[in-house]
Amino acid sequence: MANNNKDRKMSVEEAGRKGGEATARNHDRDFYEEIGRKGGEATAENHDRDFYEEIGRKGGEATAENHDREFYEEIGRKGGEATAENHDREFYEEIGRKGGEATSENHDRDFYEEIGEKGGNARARQRDDE
Template identity: 50%
Template structure:
C-alpha cells in the first residue's frame, strides 16, 4: 500500500475499483462487456485501418 494514509497508487486504485465492480455485478458483467467491447472495437479498427492492419500486426506478433 501507499505510505501516506489515505493515498494509494494508480495500480491500487484500479485493483480496488475492479474488486468493487466484481462484487457488485459478478463475472457475467465482465464477460458481457468484453464480448461487446471486443466486437465493436474490432469493427471500428477494421473500418479505420483496413484488413492490411490486421495482417501487419499478426505478422509482428508471430515474430
C-alpha cells in the same frame, strides 16, 4: 484593552470558511446529497456533451500531473476488486462482447495482426524467463 476585532473586516475567504463550518454543523449527509443531486441536474440541463468532455479532460490532465503510476495501479486494483464483488460472470461476458464489437468496428485486419504478434512475442519472452 479595547477589542480591535470589532473594527476588523472579514475577508471573503474567512467568511466562506466560517459559513461552510456553520453549514456543516447544521446539516447532515442527506442535505449534501440532495443539494449535490439538484446541482447535478441543473448542470446537466444547462450543458452539453462537449462541456462534460472538456471538464473530464481537464480533470484527467490535472490528476495525471499530480499522481504517479502507483496511484493509478492502486485505484485500478481497488476498482477491479469492487467491480468483482458487485458483478457476476454474465456481466463480464457482456462487457467483453460489447468491447469486442466496438473494437472490431474501429480497427482493421492490420490492427489484429499487430496485437497478435505482440502477444505472441510477450508469451515467448515469458517462456524464456521461466
